[in-house]
Amino acid sequence: MPDILAPEQTKEYSNEELWQAVLAQIQFNVSRANFATWFRNTKIISNRNGEILVSVPSSFSQEWLSNKYQSAILKILRELDRGIRLVEFTVGAADETAKKENDSARLAPFVPPAAESQQQFQELNVNQKTNLNNKYTFESFVVGEFNELAHAASWAVAEAPGITYNPLFVYGGVGLGKTHLLQATGNRISGLFPKLRVLYSNSERLVSRIIEAIKNQTISELKNSLNKIDVLIVDDVQFLAGKDKTQEEFFHIFNTLFQNQKQIILSSDRPPNAIPALEDRLRSRFEGGMIADISFPTLESRIAILKAKCEQNEISLAEDILEHIAANIQKNIRDMEGALNRIAVLQKINKTTIDLAGAKKLLHNSLVAPKKATNFKKIIQAVASFYDLNKEDMLLTTRRKEIVKPRQIAMYLLRQELQESFPSIGRRFQGKDHTTAIYAFEKIAKKIEEAPSLATEVTLITQRLSSEA
């Protein structure tokens, strides 16, 4: 039971009380300027066996205090506690509270003083250890029925990493918020569990690290360092396609982490079974946990996203303009935000409020551009890269199965996207007959109706076309 009536002589002073007593007495023997310069941000950080350690902000204070005030300070301390024998000074890291303020300031994204349209190096907001960008949070992520499964799964993973869903695989088209969701999950885990080591990497970066490690024969060091991670987040894993050696190393890393119940979060622009040239054992690992997709947002969700964005950036725009943007850009949230920014910037520069007609005029170019910009070359390119083929292979006269299907899809897209005539499509493929083109078109059109997997593939290719244009 604590004795509240204990006599004063036995009172134990806390470090703060001791130092406050020192400062209170010292101030009478020192000029104000000296006191303010040399005693600011000083404090006792430890008191062990009568040895007092005082942290000071700079080496100058350290020199000054230990040369000029050491005995005076020791005398005051000994008056309070006879057990104190020694006082020493050390240059400490900045004051704890100052440091904390700094940290919280660092978490807030840096606000540019110049025009909003001036772009910044995003890399500077990236955390050194986790590689996460702190601008991505769950708070700024707009949830709609198109992404609620992915959002809920990510949220659950963030609450209990390594336990709920492992691995978590999120897929969806370009510019729909996969990266935002993955990074927000990582940031939330870092916030909730500061001790867990989180690492975010896009797969291109991971591939180059693995390749470099193989080249420098440091692969075991790389694996060791990755195996110490508690949460591994890999964005855009479809880039692993066709990179066999990397896939093998990644498979081992994946296994070690997984066996130790470390959380793994992956994203891709398509489901695992649609990633070409992916080793089966890796595919089955990817499919082993939770797979969540992000589809296209509905009109309502798109308007909600625009409104959230307006609120974030303090943009005020008429409702009908937002509706116009949302109605016309349907498949890419990033493009939609781009359009919104353009109007906002123009409004800011001209200091006028833009009406719907003005917005329509401004956006006209970007809205119609994607259709115009698609051409034969881009379609071939998109299809070839989707199926991990060379452009030249697509034009070969061959009946190899892995080429026939992509070729038919290319023909289908030429018809669908560019409204090319069948004879002209035929001529583009080594002078094939127009009936071949018709057959291809009808076959793919029919299969899209029947097989959802093919439908997904074709949508993803079209998406890439519009995002690249």
Next chain:
Amino acid sequence: MKAEILKDLFKKALTASEKITRKASSLPALQNVLINAEGSFLELTTTNLETTVRWWILAKIGKKGHVAVPATFLANVVSLIPVEKLELQEENQNLIITTPDQKVQIQGQDPSEFPIIPKVSKNDSWKIDTLKLSQGLSQVVDVPSVSQIRPEISGIYLFVKAGLLKIVATDSFRLAEKTIKLSQESPREYSFIMPQAAAREVISIFSQESGDITVYCNPNQVLFETANQDASQPQINIMSRLIDGEYPNYQEIIPKKFVSRLVVNKEELVSQIKKAGLFSGRTAEVQFSVLPKEGKLKLFSQSVEAGKNEAVLPCKTEGEAINVSFNHKFLLDGLNNIKSSEVELELSENDGPGVLKPVGDNSFIYILMPVKQ
């Protein structure tokens, strides 16, 4: 204290050291220069507790001792004494300067009030050419903006590895990196962030010196010291506090690929950007269009207030046609630090950064983010 000294050496040292004492401070002693006579040297010290400048000048010492007098005041007085040799003497904390036909007495202050300069351990060091260091620093020193939010990027980052020094600065919109070969291989890697003001002192003081400089790295301090064998030259040392924190992994910012690359005459580009800047209005935005077929670079700017400006420059191009807009001030800042007659500009798509480099010189790179169109 009693000493005889050559006026020019004394004057040069005072002019160089008094600048840092002008920074307003609550501690009156910081306005002073501490003059210390010992051995065959007169030692001058000034400090603002962030940067400390010390000079050792060869002098004939009659009696050792020290005196602290206001630095700027002393510098002004000395520059108006037109003789070759000065006799300095301390009396009741005042400084008396005598020449055959002049005598001044400057009111001093208690020298024991002057800060005690911390010792820097000399275990870890590397060497670099003085001129190269001050020129290199001057190419990046103006990039950072004073920001309390991100103290680590408000300073200049110095990084020594494999016999090379890299000097880096950024303000989050642009980044400059200068690479300099060390005079002597350093066995270890070093990196630290020094305050912009200290870097400016290093530039202004060392740009007039020659030979090598030794840089000593401590956890809280860095010390730059001239290593002159010739005792008739003053020995100078500048010590600076370091900025606490980790510098961002800036290598990530340097683009690995580009959509369009062009080589253009620097002077023409500078004058066209200046002209375009006049028309750019408040956004400071100048649009660059690369026309690879014509081998041309088109600059365009406009504003409601000023009007429109369009100019076409001949250039060598590689890659695709592209449109990118930049802040003209940021461009000029980069170009002003490029000495070559031709300059290389690499551009990327989707609001990716642009890169400026001198042609035929890999040691400098300036990266800047575009203005969103």
